[in-house]
Amino acid sequence: MTTTIERGRPGTRPVKAAPANRRPGRIRRIGLPYLLLLPALVLELLVHLVPMVIGIVMSFKVLTQFYIRDWGSAPWAGLDNYSLSVDFNAPVGEALLHSFFVTVAFTLLSVALCWLIGTAAAIFMQDTFRGRGLLRALFLVPYALPVYAAVITWVFMFQHDNGLVNHVLHDQLGLTDKPSFWLIGDNSFYALLTVSVWKGWPFAFLIVMAGLQNIPRELYEAAALDGAGIWQQIRRITLPSLSPVNQVLVLVLFLWTFNDFNTPYVLFGRAAPEAADLISVHIYQASFVTWNFGAGSAMSVLLLLFLLAVTGVYLAVTSRGRRPADA
Amino acid sequence: MRTIRAAAAGAVVMSLALAATACGGGSSTDGEGSNDAPKTLTYWASNQGASIEIDKKVLQPELDKFEKETGIEVKLEVVPWSDLLNRILTATTSGQGPDVLNIGNTWSASLQATGALLPWNEANFAKIGGRDRFVESALGSTGAEGQDPAAVPLYSMAYALYYNKEIFADAGIAKPPATWAELVADGKKIQAKGKQVIGAEGANLSENIHHVFTFAKQHGADFFTKDGKPDFTSDGVVAAVKQYVDLMAKDKAIPVGNAEYAQNQSVSDFAKGKTAMLLWQSASANLKSQGMSDDAYGIAPVPVQSGTPGAGEQVNSMVAGINLAVFKNTDNVDGATKFVKFMTSDAEQKILNTAYSSIPPVAAAQSDAAFNTPATVVLKDTLAKSAAALPQVADESQFETAVGTAVKELFAEAAAGRPVTTESVKARLEKAQQQMPAA
Numbered sequence: 165m166t167t168t169i170e171r172g173r174p175g176t177r178p179v180k181a182a183p184a185n186r187r188p189g190r191i192r193r194i195g196l197p198y199l200l201l202l203p204a205l206v207l208e209l210l211v212h213l214v215p216m217v218i219g220i221v222m223s224f225k226v227l228t229q230f231y232i233r234d235w236g237s238a239p240w241a242g243l244d245n246y247s248l249s250v251d252f253n254a255p256v257g258e259a260l261l262h263s264f265f266v267t268v269a270f271t272l273l274s275v276a277l278c279w280l281i282g283t284a285a286a287i288f289m290q291d292t293f294r295g296r297g298l299l300r301a302l303f304l305v306p307y308a309l310p311v312y313a314a315v316i317t318w319v320f321m322f323q324h325d326n327g328l329v330n331h332v333l334h335d336q337l338g339l340t341d342k343p344s345f346w347l348i349g350d351n352s353f354y355a356l357l358t359v360s361v362w363k364g365w366p367f368a369f370l371i372v373m374a375g376l377q378n379i380p381r382e383l384y385e386a387a388a389l390d391g392a393g394i395w396q397q398i399r400r401i402t403l404p405s406l407s408p409v410n411q412v413l414v415l416v417l418f419l420w421t422f423n424d425f426n427t428p429y430v431l432f433g434r435a436a437p438e439a440a441d442l443i444s445v446h447i448y449q450a451s452f453v454t455w456n457f458g459a460g461s462a463m464s465v466l467l468l469l470f471l472l473a474v475t476g477v478y479l480a481v482t483s484r485g486r487r488p489a490d491a
Numbered sequence: 492m493r494t495i496r497a498a499a500a501g502a503v504v505m506s507l508a509l510a511a512t513a514c515g516g517g518s519s520t521d522g523e524g525s526n527d528a529p530k531t532l533t534y535w536a537s538n539q540g541a542s543i544e545i546d547k548k549v550l551q552p553e554l555d556k557f558e559k560e561t562g563i564e565v566k567l568e569v570v571p572w573s574d575l576l577n578r579i580l581t582a583t584t585s586g587q588g589p590d591v592l593n594i595g596n597t598w599s600a601s602l603q604a605t606g607a608l609l610p611w612n613e614a615n616f617a618k619i620g621g622r623d624r625f626v627e628s629a630l631g632s633t634g635a636e637g638q639d640p641a642a643v644p645l646y647s648m649a650y651a652l653y654y655n656k657e658i659f660a661d662a663g664i665a666k667p668p669a670t671w672a673e674l675v676a677d678g679k680k681i682q683a684k685g686k687q688v689i690g691a692e693g694a695n696l697s698e699n700i701h702h703v704f705t706f707a708k709q710h711g712a713d714f715f716t717k718d719g720k721p722d723f724t725s726d727g728v729v730a731a732v733k734q735y736v737d738l739m740a741k742d743k744a745i746p747v748g749n750a751e752y753a754q755n756q757s758v759s760d761f762a763k764g765k766t767a768m769l770l771w772q773s774a775s776a777n778l779k780s781q782g783m784s785d786d787a788y789g790i791a792p793v794p795v796q797s798g799t800p801g802a803g804e805q806v807n808s809m810v811a812g813i814n815l816a817v818f819k820n821t822d823n824v825d826g827a828t829k830f831v832k833f834m835t836s837d838a839e840q841k842i843l844n845t846a847y848s849s850i851p852p853v854a855a856a857q858s859d860a861a862f863n864t865p866a867t868v869v870l871k872d873t874l875a876k877s878a879a880a881l882p883q884v885a886d887e888s889q890f891e892t893a894v895g896t897a898v899k900e901l902f903a904e905a906a907a908g909r910p911v912t913t914e915s916v917k918a919r920l921e922k923a924q925q926q927m928p929a930a
Contacts, residue, residue, distance in 0.1 A: 256926065349903045455888055
């Protein structure tokens with residue numbers, strides 16, 4: 165860095181020195197931004213890319229407890245970890261596939277509900293009324309709470325014997341014949357979905373609310389003059405104007421929900437019930453609990469490839485739709 | 492432009508190379524221990540008391556004593572059970588760990604296989620007063636057979652049947668059940684008085700394993716063959732797992748709500764007088780901290796199928812306990828050994844095991860009067876006569892997960908009111924066995 169400063173000094177006399185210094189000066193001008201980017205680039209590599217590459221390398225190794233102390237000595241596994249993961253007729257692959265389907269169903273439902281609730285709330289909150297600020301703040305609380313604290317509260321509420329949920333559904337409303345289990349068995353899927361939507365929709369609300377600020381009032385006024393009702397205004401003005409925001413929002417929600425580890429882990433611990441066996445916890449279990457980090461890494465790489473493919477297709481499809489509109 | 496691109500590429504390659512060498516340096520160099528830092532030690536203690544704060548209060552005065560004696564400062568960290576194994580694995584992988592640490596004794600063989608722990612050969616044992624200071628049953632859970640132990644025993648524990656005296660008196664039960672049939676029969680009387688019979692942690696994988704292990708012994712079966720291969724589907728094992736789950740499914744002795752317990756709620760239920768019985772290891776200190784006085788409950792041996800507890804099919808507990816291990820790559824190997832010697836000395840053993848209501852695995856300390864109360868005599872007898880060590884195989888941790896999860900799922904089915912049959916138990920165990928690594 166010192167050299168840049170020293171070299172920069174002659175540059176303060178531009179007119180006279182200009183002809184002689186033209187080429188180095190240009191390089192300096194073009195080079196400086198890159199030089200300034202360099203620390204960020206190096207850190208990005210260190211923090212992001214290197215662990216990813218190491219993870220990919222791990223997926224080709226037999227990395228069990230016998231080798232974790234010295235990774236170098238772990239034998240190469242070739243594609244064994246991958247063939248183990250995708251052999252859907254064998255128990256490991258079958259369990260992974262099951263977990264994958266559970267995760268897909270969970271993610272689709274959760275993203276759809278988060279988006280729907282968030283958008284509806286944002287539209288309702290668009291007009292000013294007394295207490296709007298307070299409600300907005302209240303809506304954001306689940307998003308602002310630390311995940312662990314929030315989810316552990318849900319664990320208490322979902323308890324079979326003393327939980328609030330059973331108290332309301334069973335004891336007070338009498339909707340069920342007997343108290344239900346929410347943290348084990350088939351209902352665990354709905355428990356997980358509830359917590360995920362509760363935690364995720366404020367983000368959708370926040371983003372859509374920001375998007376709504378950019379829609380000119382005049383559009384609504386003009387539409388109202390033309391006799392458009394509230395539904396037509398939402399359908400013809402609000403949603404089309406929000407579409408660039410929604411495209412990003414849905415993608416981000418999808419990636420976060422699909423990868424969510426904290427919620428299922430705090431809800432169910434290290435062995436999730438089959439009905440709520442999300443892939444992130446499944447992979448954690450495959451690597452940390454069974455001490456087979458090679459197989460866990462292979463599953464992670466497969467997950468990464470899947471998410472890359474989904475993201476790529478999604479971006480291609482949504483940007484194709486946009487281009488004619490932009491033109 | 493070309494030069495810039497070249498420079499950028501160069502930077503990328505260089506940082507990658509830097510990162511690669513940095514990683515290589517971390518994992519390969521730190522092989523054996525040294526004495527580079529003779530004045531400090533880092534100690535990871537497991538959570539033995541009712542809370543981490545209580546552990547700190549128990550341990551810190553002892554560590555201060557050690558510092559006074561040797562001039563070595565011990566930095567204490569009490570690690571909760573939910574994190575301990577992950578922390579040890581991370582430390583093993585990175586080579587950045589404590590010098591001395593507590594491990595659950597059932598992990599001994601698994602951790603031994605990583606090669607990260609200092610083996611306790613004759614020479615090392617000599618430094619702490621010799622192998623024969625320790626009780627043989629405790630040494631049985633320190634690593635795979637035929638290898639030098641990976642750790643030394645620190646606290647010993649055993650399962651016992653804790654029963655609420657008042658509930659028993661109300662139900663007209665004169666003495667605690669000695670067999671499972673008696674327990675089920677007593678349960679009917681207890682239920683007639685509107686109380687819950689016996690607590691369990693249905694969603695806690697380790698608890699599940701400890702119980703089905705004992706039941707398997709009582710059915711003359713083992714989860715592993717003599718040469719260490721998983722064998723989860725033998726008739727004896729299936730019958731054992733079914734008998735345990737049937738305590739909820741058929742006998743209705745375990746309340747269905749316990750199927751989701753994993754945070755020691757069953758101990759709280761017992762301390763509050765909601766359930767009449769509890770199978771637990773060394774629960775006294777825990778019950779006291781939850782406000783249950785010592786004379787409110789009695790302690791009896793865990794029931795057997797028939798007869799009295801003993802060896803073979805009369806086993807009624809696992810050898811539970813905590814071992815003390817030294818990380819092989821410590822930079823204070825002499826200090827670490829001194830610390831192990833201190834913690835396993837007769838005097839410290841008495842202090843620590845009294846505080847945690849466990850049994851000293853050191854023979855001389857065990858004979859102290861402090862461990863001759865009725866409560867500890869039951870535990871001591873169980874350890875001496877009728878406890879067996881969990882399989883000391885490298886795949887023990889995978890076994891706990893696979894079979895523990897199978898039992899958890901079976902409890903979930905029983906709680907939902909679905910039938911638990913020999914076939915359904917066998918199917919779950921078969922799946923668990925298929926998940927074990929192919930050896």
